[in-house]
Structure formats: structure tokens, C-alpha cells
Amino acid sequence: MSAITLYHNPECGTSRNTLALIRNSGVEPTIIHYLETPPSRDELVALIAAMGMPVRDLLRKNVPPYEALGLAEDRFSDDELIEKLRSLYQRHGYLSGLIIDEAEGMPSSAAYAHRFGSLIRAYQTVGFTPDRDYQYLEVNQFLRRLHPEIVGQTERMIAEVGGMVERDPATDLLTVNHEFTVSLVLARCQLLDNGRRRWKVRFDTSLAPDITVAVRLDQPNQAPLDYYLLPRLDFGLPRISLAEHNGIEFESYRFDSLDYLHGMAERTRVRRAA
Numbered sequence: 554m555s556a557i558t559l560y561h562n563p564e565c566g567t568s569r570n571t572l573a574l575i576r577n578s579g580v581e582p583t584i585i586h587y588l589e590t591p592p593s594r595d596e597l598v599a600l601i602a603a604m605g606m607p608v609r610d611l612l613r614k615n616v617p618p619y620e621a622l623g624l625a626e627d628r629f630s631d632d633e634l635i636e637k638l639r640s641l642y643q644r645h646g647y648l649s650g651l652i653i654d655e656a657e658g659m660p661s662s663a664a665y666a667h668r669f670g671s672l673i674r675a676y677q678t679v680g681f682t683p684d685r686d687y688q689y690l691e692v693n694q695f696l697r698r699l700h701p702e703i704v705g706q707t708e709r710m711i712a713e714v715g716g717m718v719e720r721d722p723a724t725d726l727l728t729v730n731h732e733f734t735v736s737l738v739l740a741r742c743q744l745l746d747n748g749r750r751r752w753k754v755r756f757d758t759s760l761a762p763d764i765t766v767a768v769r770l771d772q773p774n775q776a777p778l779d780y781y782l783l784p785r786l787d788f789g790l791p792r793i794s795l796a797e798h799n800g801i802e803f804e805s806y807r808f809d810s811l812d813y814l815h816g817m818a819e820r821t822r823v824r825r826a827a
Contacts, residue, residue, distance in 0.1 A: 557582040716818030736762035
């Protein structure tokens with residue numbers, strides 16, 4: 554067996570470059586495709602110990618799971634997280650993943666699940682025993698299916714109009730014509746107590762895309778309602794809130810379809826003069 558073992562992902566450019574550097578040195582490493590045969594917990598513990606680095610320093614911070622799992626939110630102690638959850642419970646009288654995610658100033662529901670092992674355990678710290686939140690789970694499952702569908706459809710449409718598009722498999726960030734980057738995010742519809750609807754758009758600040766396409770969902774959260782093409786230069790906040798009717802600063806970026814985005818990627822062929 555080679556003295557060098559590479560945990561390799563052929564889809565990752567850094568991993569491919571590392572493999573090339575090792576082979577250029579005249580060494581053929583032992584290759585483990587970790588996505589197909591992931592290491593056990595004990596193996597991971599041994600590898601991390603051999604590196605002599607804190608686990609947090611090994612995490613990739615520019616990918617959606619880092620933010621989605623609340624791994625950047627270690628600024629809150631367990632007691633602070635519990636107090637925030639208790640205050641939210643007192644305001645609403647009950648809790649759900651959707652309520653947590655839509656509340657201003659709250660860590661994500663994923664952060665609570667990661668810190669306490671599950672949302673149910675987090676609920677227990679504030680004395681809340683929930684009924685099963687089937688609707689929230691169903692919406693989450695639908696969104697996980699819908700997002701890659703919209704990203705894939707956008708890729709195909711850009712290619713059909715003659716544009717070039719590259720998709721980062723880890724983040725779904727689209728690079729169009731080597732000119733600008735696009736991130737697509739889904740905005741749930743939240744029905745307020747007064748009967749009005751609201752959508753919260755969370756920007757992926759770790760990716761810093763040139764354009765964020767915010768896909769507003771209809772009231773049942775089952776289909777796209779419309780699209781907001783939001784340039785980073787005009788929207789520097791980590792999140793915004795959209796109502797049913799918004800001011801010109803938002804409505805000027807609203808579209809009924811993604812045709813405008815596809816048009817931005819379109820290339821016109823120029824005929825050479827005879």
C-alpha cells in the first residue's frame with residue numbers, strides 16, 4: 554500500500570488537482586472514494602487527531618450546508634439558544650421549524666437540531682411537546698425536490714439560447730458565460746395572523762453571487778409564484794422581507810418568469826462580412 558492515502562472526490566476540482574500533484578511527484582497514492590465508501594466515525598476521529606487541527610477548522614464555510622446547519626452560529630451558548638426559543642414559544646404558544654426559521658434574530662431550526670440532537674429535544678428544553686409537524690416536513694421535502702429542478706431548468710434554458718453555464722455541484726452556484734454568477738433561493742409563503750402573506754428571502758452571503766434569483770412560492774408552497782432578480786450591488790443585507798405588494802425598489806426586479814435571466818445569457822452570432 555502507498556504511504557499516501559487520498560480521500561478523493563472526482564467531482565471536486567481541488568481533489569483532482571491534489572491527485573495530479575501527487576502523481577506528478579512520481580507517487581501513486583491509495584485512493585479512497587469517500588462518497589462511495591465513507592469513513593467510519595472512528596476512522597474520522599483518527600484522521601482528525603493525526604492532523605492535529607480542531608474539527609471546526611476543517612469545515613468548508615462557503616457551501617450551503619455550513620449555514621443551513623447553523624455551524625456558523627456557535628456565538629450562542631446553549632443557554633442563550635434555549636432562552637431565545639423560550640421567548641419565541643411564549644409569543645406564539647407553540648413551535649415549529651417554520652416558526653423558528655421565519656422569526657427575526659433567531660438561529661435556524663437546523664442550528665437547534667444540530668446543537669441539541671433534534672428539534673424535538675430542543676423543544677423539550679422549553680417545555681413544549683409538539684404534535685407531529687407533518688406540514689412543515691412535507692413542505693421541506695417538496696422544496697428539496699423543487700430547488701434542483703429549477704436550477705436544472707435554468708441551466709437548460711441558458712444553453713438553449715446559446716449561453717454557457719457552469720454549475721458548482723457543491724453549492725448549485727451558476728456561472729454564466731464566465732461573466733456573472735447566479736444563486737437561486739426559494740422563499741416560502743408565510744400566512745400572517747392578519748391574513749396577509751409574507752416571504753422572507755435569505756441571501757447566501759457565503760457565495761456572494763452577482764445575482765440572487767428569489768423564487769416566491771404560492772400560498773400552499775407548492776409552486777413558483779414569481780421571480781425576483783436581485784443584484785448583489787443593490788441588496789447587501791443577509792435577508793429581506795417581501796409582502797404581497799412591494800415598493801418600486803423591489804417591484805422593478807420582479808418577473809413572472811425567468812425569461813429575462815435567460816435573455817441576459819443569450820449570445821448573438823455576428824456574421825462575418827463577405
